[in-house]
Amino acid sequence: MKKQPVQKKKRRFKSKLIGLLLIVLIGLIVFASQPFTFLLIGSDARPGESLRGSRSDSLSVMQFVPLSRTIQLTSIPRDTYTPIACEDGKKDKITHAFAYGGEDCTSSAVGGLLEQDIDSKIVISFDSFIGLIDEIGGIDLVSTGTFSEQDASGKANQYAFQKGKEYHMDGAMALAYSRHRKTDTDVARANRQSEVIQAVATDLMKPTGWSSIPAANRYMKEEMNLDVSVRQMMTAGLSLALLSKREHLEVEGVSERLNGIFYDFPKEKELAELRAKLETTFYGTLKND
Numbered sequence: 001m002k003k004q005p006v007q008k009k010k011r012r013f014k015s016k017l018i019g020l021l022l023i024v025l026i027g028l029i030v031f032a033s034q035p036f037t038f039l040l041i042g043s044d045a046r047p048g049e050s051l052r053g054s055r056s057d058s059l060s061v062m063q064f065v066p067l068s069r070t071i072q073l074t075s076i077p078r079d080t081y082t083p084i085a086c087e088d089g090k091k092d093k094i095t096h097a098f099a100y101g102g103e104d105c106t107s108s109a110v111g112g113l114l115e116q117d118i119d120s121k122i123v124i125s126f127d128s129f130i131g132l133i134d135e136i137g138g139i140d141l142v143s144t145g146t147f148s149e150q151d152a153s154g155k156a157n158q159y160a161f162q163k164g165k166e167y168h169m170d171g172a173m174a175l176a177y178s179r180h181r182k183t184d185t186d187v188a189r190a191n192r193q194s195e196v197i198q199a200v201a202t203d204l205m206k207p208t209g210w211s212s213i214p215a216a217n218r219y220m221k222e223e224m225n226l227d228v229s230v231r232q233m234m235t236a237g238l239s240l241a242l243l244s245k246r247e248h249l250e251v252e253g254v255s256e257r258l259n260g261i262f263y264d265f266p267k268e269k270e271l272a273e274l275r276a277k278l279e280t281t282f283y284g285t286l287k288n289d
Contacts, residue, residue, distance in 0.1 A: 035065040035282050038228070039107055039121040040193065041098065042129075042179075056098040056106055057179075060190045061114065062197075063282055072281055074114065074249040074274070075190035081253075081263035082113045093263060103225060113251065113266070115275045116282070120228045126152045128223040129178075130171030132200070135219050136212045139174060139199040142166045144192065147183050149176040187250045194246070247281075249274060 042058035056078060063072040078095035086097070086105035097109040107118045130152065133139060143161040151158040152175055159176040161167070169177060178193045203209045204216060220226035251271065253264030 035063065035067075036119040037116055037282070038062045038064065039103075039110055039118045040197070041103055041106055041121060041123045042193070043098065043123055043125045056095045058186070058189065058193065059094065059106070059110060060193060061110060061116070061118070062194070063278065065281060068245070068281070070245045070247065070281060071194075072247045072249065072278065073190060073194050074251070074278065075187045076110060076113070076251045077186050077253060077264045079253075079255070079262065079264040080113065080251055081258075081265050082109060084109050085112055103227075113271075114278060116278055121225075122220065122227070123225045125224075126175060128219075129175050131223060132216065132219055133169065133171035133174045133196075136200065136203060136209065136216050138168055138170045139196065139203055140166060140168050141174070141177070141195060141199045143177065144195065145180075145184065145188070147180050149180040151176060187248060190250075191248055194248075249277070 038061070040058075040060040040062060041056050043056060059076040059078065061074040061076070063070075063074075065072070076094060078093065080094045081091055082094050083089045084092050084094075084097050084100060084105065085108040086101035094106075094109050094113065097106040103121050103123050107121050110116075111118045143163055143165055146161060146163045148157045148160045150156045152172060159173055161177060161180075167173065167177075174196055178196045179189065180192070181189045200216075204213050217226075251266055251274065253266045255262055255264055257263075
């Protein structure tokens, strides 16, 4: 009985190995291609202060949709008047939801407002934001605006940014860049926060940043209450790697006084259109169609 040539056996083994790797790769892509919704909660707790009893300083919902290569960012003004589920549906500023019941209460209030399921969330305080950026050695970012901003302690004009100029930012500088709001809007600030998040992800995805991923992941879980599954992390990474379209949306409102307090009352028509757009982007169609 003739023995098969060694070279032929090697070719068969390589073919089987390549086939197996392709199956695994396809499985990973399918696994990571499912869309999900991520809530970013910025707390107004100052350095050294506890998150307990603080309010949300900024609220942004990010939809990752890898198959359409889209990340959709929706900014929610902190004074938006909406039912707070953990307070028996009492209407109040959405920023107060965090003081009432932390990230879970905020997540339910945001989900109710947008009529969207919130899959994951993260809470960012001044301390944790600075710590994360410093943990990965800073980020490189081109400023999209010209402005100056105070530092985390409230000391004015400590950082100056020029539109179009690239900066290597440590945690304190990145915080100043992302929290500026005086000369523009909540939407512009949400856009800058999105830029910082993308810069962090981009740096971690470079070969030079791979060694920082375990420490960054551990830091976010321990210090930012990160609630993200392995699949969702892969989805976010795939979306950022293949990103071709980033949309910036906002809950539009009208500022009016009620019982002596100013609130942002959502415009009903615009809110309905926003909900429909979010649903169509996420599912590819309206669920009720």
